[in-house]
Amino acid sequence: MPASLDLCDIRKSFGSTEIIKGVSLTIAPGEFIVFVGPSGCGKSTLLRMIAGLEDITSGQLRFDDVVVNDWDPARRRIGMVFQSYALYPHMSVEQNIGFGLKLAKKSKAEIMVRVDQALSVLQLTPLRHHKPSQLSGGQRQRVAIGRAIVRNPNVFLFDEPLSNLDAALRGQMRMEIGKLHQHLKNTVIYVTHDQVEAMTLADRIVVFEGGVIRQVGTPVELYDHPANRFVAGFIGTPTMGFLSGRVAATAQGEGVALDAAGGQAITLPGDLRRVAHGAALTLGLRPEHCVVCPPDQTMLSGTVVMLERLGAETFAFIDLPATPAPVAVRLDGGERSLVAGQRTGLRFDIERAHIFDADGNSISSSAS
């Protein structure tokens, strides 16, 4: 039975350092939730707390409305897949998968049936007598998943499961995990630092930074409506470009004086009355909302520092004055002649720009 999870102001401290600083989240039965964030943001610690491998310093963790803070991991009926797979090295594939059932004192016959089932779901039947050391990375990964599903868990926990695989295999396993979830319909919590994994697998993504949730939403919501600069910069490749400036009045109304344009102002759509004149602002630009043009046709001009040719699409990275990182632009067919070192102009669709205040919070009223 897929369980619902309720995290209520969960906190974790090691000594005097607080790692998880109050996390509240509700997860529906059968939902595929992905925790993302840079390393050290606390996402793995939170997962281990949900598993029962780490104590919860304060707050409540509920599985189907039952508080499980003090429950043993085994009692929580979870399945977990570890980064290093953590397969028992001296046990065969089927012993690895059946170990939990054996400890739960299930009958031999029942263990056989359930292990067989897991083996066949994961296409591991021919490898049942192999030792982990005789398996490839992808096969080990599947055994680790088999060990988790055989117990018929309420919640499935994945701790960066694909980070030890090479790129091709990672894509394949990503797909298999997705299919498995459609098939089993368990509740899944999946930790990763790879935002591509997050975007492809998740029903909802939870973005962490420094032990707090920065935003929760569907992949599309996070991409289109990042709540803050952190989420905006974290989701999407190439990264969103950022232009700094100050709030200023223009002929058409409220606008922003861009540092990159030597202080020239550009009118902003929407309502900016909440922001004082002179306050710092940041514009966030997705690469697909920018175009290059001859330098004399725009107020923003800079140098092409690098071209990233991915085959289907090409991105140009343009260094602008007074801008910390180059801004990425997706090129359409026309500008293929661009070369690195060339001077170029940059225009963007102001209607689709994201606007962040001095604290990094989004104030785009209708950025879509």
Place this chain on the structure above:
Amino acid sequence: MRPSQHSSLPLRLALYALMVLLAVVFMFPFLFMLVSSLKSNDAIFADVSSWRALLPVGPLTGANYANAFLRGNIGHYLANSVLITVVSVGLGLVVNSLAAFALARLEWRGKQVALTLLVILLVVPFEAISVPLMLLVAKLPGIGFGGDGVHVVRSWLDTLYVQVLPFVANAFSIYLFHQFFRDIPKDFDDAAYVDGATPLQVYIHIIVPSSRPVFATVTILQALTMWNQYLWPLIAVPGEGARPLMVGMQQFFAARQTAWGEVMAYATLSTVPVLIAFVVFQRWFVRSVIGSGVKG
């Protein structure tokens, strides 16, 4: 298995109690030695049935230490042991690391055979060759340094160098060095050879500076072995002049068995140098033994 942050308070307290109890078991012979060395025989006997045996209480005396020097000649033996340990460890580091360098970093015909021989030598315990080795050194002509100047002597027995030379080349040390050198990236050597270095320069400028841990390990293990030598000097050094500390200890113990305080003072003096070194280098020491233990 690791209780760590999951264990309850009572469990952790029980663990502590057990660890402290064991610490007492492991420490009390030291304490007894140290404390008794400061007491007169009468005081030792009087204290032996109470906790006072492990505490420096009552009238304390330095007489035992004075007697260890006067009657036990410990100053002379200490000097012998220091000399033997320092020279053999110093020579051993050079000789064994050079051999390991040739085995691990240079290509030459017969290398595999040499490595196999080395592993076989590892298994030969010193005890098994000590008796014939004595016959050998008894017949080797050597050099004596007497009051009458330098002269040739008919045998190595009863000299300081008979306690040094047989232990300079050491199969286990070579093996430890080899294991460590083998894991240094070969690119370092190649880069140096491209720059025109000779093998000796590679050894001095590349291998030695990047191998401090294994040099430390070999120094520590070899120094301990040399300092604590007993069987070999017992066999090869019957006389007084070149006698090392541990044989001196045994003789003193055999001769003055009832003079507990003096024997304990002697034991303390023999242990303190090592113990100080151990306390100073403890962390490092333990780590290097862990490392060598796994590989060895």
Place this chain on the structure above:
Amino acid sequence: MNARRSRRFQPLLFGAPAMVGLALFVVLPFLMALVLTFTDQQLISPEPGVFVGLRNYERLLSIRALVQAPERNDVAGTPSFARVRSLTRHEPAYLGYRPLGELRFGEHRVTLLAKDPAFLTALGNTFLFALMVVPLQCTMALGLALLVNAGVKGQTIFRAIYFSPVVMSMVIVSVVWAFLFDKDLGLLNQALGTLSFGLVKPVDWLGNPATAMPAIVIMSAWQGAGFQMLILLAGLQGISQELYDAARIDGASMWQRFWYITLPGMRQTIIFVLIVTTIAALGLFTQVDVMTGGGPRGSTATVMFEAVRHGVREENIAYGATISVVYFLLITAFILLHQILLRRSAKVIS
């Protein structure tokens, strides 16, 4: 100068001092030992030893049983036997044999006779010592390693304390413990007496053939366990924490985690420790030499002790060398046996 030629000779140059040292002080004595065992070489004797064939080995290893039926029953009905010594003196078949031990089979008395009963006793003592000290020391070491690894504060200090006896010389340790074992004034008897409210009578630990070897076993385990602890600790820390996490999720109790994760994960390390400890135990010498001198009544004499006694103190180099060679064969046999067992168990597993 030809660089390539110097490249070819340099390895030999680098290795030369070590090779000379090992050849002169390890290989040569070992070969000498092999040759000496077939001679009657003495240490001081001016003339070289004479070839005596296998006589040394024969003296060392000869053993036979003498079965005697009771000669006559006296009034009380207790059987009596002819004196063994009178037999070995006069019967040519038993010439040179001395009694090693005796057994009873019903009415019959079986006396084991050996040409060198002291050596065979020492051989038995050595095995007995290894059999007692290896399990004790390794179990202690494993326990200490687990304790030190339990993650409580101050573990580095405890680790150093448990390890500290290892850096002490065995001679010093033996001397200190000789006092602790003293019958009347030793702390051990005092402690036993106090803890049992005087019920335990003072034991003459080193003076009683029954307790002398166990006393040496206890002391040796105390001195050496710290070293094995460190090696086992390295093995423990080599086990991934995620395996323990996975086992907890699979519902394993603390004991089950020890049984299914720790022990299998430490298999190699434990085997290594067992071998090293056994080899060291078979070389037992210093403790015996300092504490008991092989006594009381030969109960603590060991193979190495006999080798030194004959080879050095009695200056019978040839016989001492024979004991050394037998000792070396013993170690080799042990290592080979272990290799065979290892290979067989590896087969069973895979």
